[in-house]
Amino acid sequence: MPKVYLAPMAGITDRVYRRLCFEQGCDGATTEMVSAQGYLTAPPDRNAYRFLLARFPEEGPLAVQIFGSEPLFLAQAAARLTELGSFSSIDLNMGCPAQKVVGGQSGSALMKDPELAAEIVRQVKRATPLPVTVKMRLGWDAEHRNAVAFARALEQAGADMLTVHGRTRQQQYAGKADWDMIGRVKRAVSIPVIANGDITDGKTALDALKTTGCDGVAIGRAALGNPWIFAEIKAALAGESYSPPPFSQVIDTALRQAREMAEWKGERSALLEMRKHFAWYTAGRRNSAQVRTRVNLASSFEEVEALLRTLE
Ligand SMILES: Cc1cc2nc3c(=O)[nH]c(=O)nc-3n(C[C@H](O)[C@H](O)[C@H](O)COP(=O)(O)O)c2cc1C
Numbered sequence: 001m002p003k004v005y006l007a008p009m010a011g012i013t014d015r016v017y018r019r020l021c022f023e024q025g026c027d028g029a030t031t032e033m034v035s036a037q038g039y040l041t042a043p044p045d046r047n048a049y050r051f052l053l054a055r056f057p058e059e060g061p062l063a064v065q066i067f068g069s070e071p072l073f074l075a076q077a078a079a080r081l082t083e084l085g086s087f088s089s090i091d092l093n094m095g096c097p098a099q100k101v102v103g104g105q106s107g108s109a110l111m112k113d114p115e116l117a118a119e120i121v122r123q124v125k126r127a128t129p130l131p132v133t134v135k136m137r138l139g140w141d142a143e144h145r146n147a148v149a150f151a152r153a154l155e156q157a158g159a160d161m162l163t164v165h166g167r168t169r170q171q172q173y174a175g176k177a178d179w180d181m182i183g184r185v186k187r188a189v190s191i192p193v194i195a196n197g198d199i200t201d202g203k204t205a206l207d208a209l210k211t212t213g214c215d216g217v218a219i220g221r222a223a224l225g226n227p228w229i230f231a232e233i234k235a236a237l238a239g240e241s242y243s244p245p246p247f248s249q250v251i252d253t254a255l256r257q258a259r260e261m262a263e264w265k266g267e268r269s270a271l272l273e274m275r276k277h278f279a280w281y282t283a284g285r286r287n288s289a290q291v292r293t294r295v296n297l298a299s300s301f302e303e304v305e306a307l308l309r310t311l312e
Contacts, residue, residue: 002209003027003216004233006223007163007196008065008091008135015056016260017277020253021223024230027216028061030135033093036068036077051265055086062086063133067093069105071120075127082128089131089160090124097137097169108169112140114153121157131160135196138181141170147181148188155189162189163218166197183212194218201229202236225280227253247285251308254281258301267301278308285311 006013006021008030018029034052042049055062064087068074078090094117096107103109110117117134124132134154139145151162164185166177177197186193192215195208200222208217223229228245235242245253257277261270278295282288291307298304 001237002214003194004205004230004237005029005163005194005216005218006230007165007218007220008033008063008093009220009224011273012224012276014051014261015054015059016257016264017227018059018062019056019260020227020257021230022058022060024227025234026060026227026230028063028088029059030063030065030091031055031087033065033067033096034077034081036066036073037070039066039077040073040080053081053084053086054264061088063089063091065091065093065135067096067101067106069110069116069120071116071123074120075123078124078130078132079127082130087130089133090128091133091135091163092120092124094134094136095165095169097172102169108137108140111137111146111150111169112144114146114150117150118153118157121154121159125158132158133161133163134159135163135165137165137167137169138178139168141168144168145181147185151185151189151193155191159191161192161194161215163194163196166195179208179211182208182214186213186215192216196220199233202232202242205233206236225250225254225277225283247312250281251311254278254308255301255305258304262301271298271301271304274304278304282308282311287311 004027006026006029010032013032032052064081066077093107094110101107138147164182166179166182182195194216195212195214196218199205199208199217199219205217219229232242258270258274275296279292291311295304295307
C-alpha cells in the first residue's frame, strides 16, 4: 500500500497537529524545519528548540528536518538529534524557497550545487545510523530543472528516500505541480520516491500515484484544517467510500487542538497560534469571516469556544 505522509510545514506541523493527523491514518510526519547551525549553537534549554523538537510518544514515525549548507554542521546536528531518541529518520531540506534560507545557500539553493548536496548526504549518513531522506524540488528555475540528475547524485551519496515537490524554486507555490517530472525522478532511482504538490483529496492522490508511479504521497496545504484528509486518502487507496466529518466534529477538533496547544504553550500563545488554524477549519462556512474577526480579538479559550459554536 502506498504511504501517505504529512509534508513538513514550518509554523504548523507541531506535535499537537501531527497527532491529529496520525489519528486519521497518516503514515509518517516531519517536524518543522530546524536550522542545523542554530540548533548546534543554541543553549540546550532554548524554548524554540524545545517546542520544535517535541513529540508525543503515541505519534507514528517522525522525521526531524534540518536545513543548512555546511556538511559538517548538518552532520553534527544529525548526530545530536539522533541522540535524543525521538526521531525515526533525518530529513534534509533542499526545497525551501524562502529568501532567508536560500540566501544562506540552504534549502532549494542546494539544487544549484549537486556536489555540495551529495557531500551533505554523505556526511550526514556517516553521522547517524538513522535513514537519511531529502525533500527537494524540480530544480531552481524553468531553465534548470535538474531533479533527475540531482536525485541520482543523492541516491549515490546514500540517500534513503526522496520527497519531490513538483515545482521549481522560482515557482515558489504558484502554477501547477508537474507530476510527470516527478515520475521521471521516480524512474531514475531505485530508492523510494514520494510525490508532493497539489494533492488535495482521495482522487488527486490516486491520480498522482498513477502518474508518477511513486511509493507514496506527501500532503501539505490540503491538510490545513483538515486532518481527515488522511482518512480520505486511505479510503481511496483501499477502494472504500469516505464521508467527511460533520461540522460539529470539525469544531470539536479545532477546540481540542487549541486546548492541547494551551496546555503546552500557555493560553495566550495558543490563541495566537491557533488563529490561522481556526480560519482553515471554518473556511467557507456562513458568517465565518465575521466570527473569525471576533475570534482574533478574543482573550480566552471560553470566548473562542462560544464564538465557534455559533457557526453551522
Ligand atoms: C506554510 C508552509 C510551510 C512549509 N514549511 C516547509 C518546511 O519547513 N520544510 C519543507 O521541506 N517544506 C515546507 N513547505 C512545503 C510543503 O512541505 C510542500 O512541499 C508544499 O506545500 C507543496 O505541497 P502541497 O501542494 O501538498 O501543499 C511548507 C509549505 C507551506 C505552505
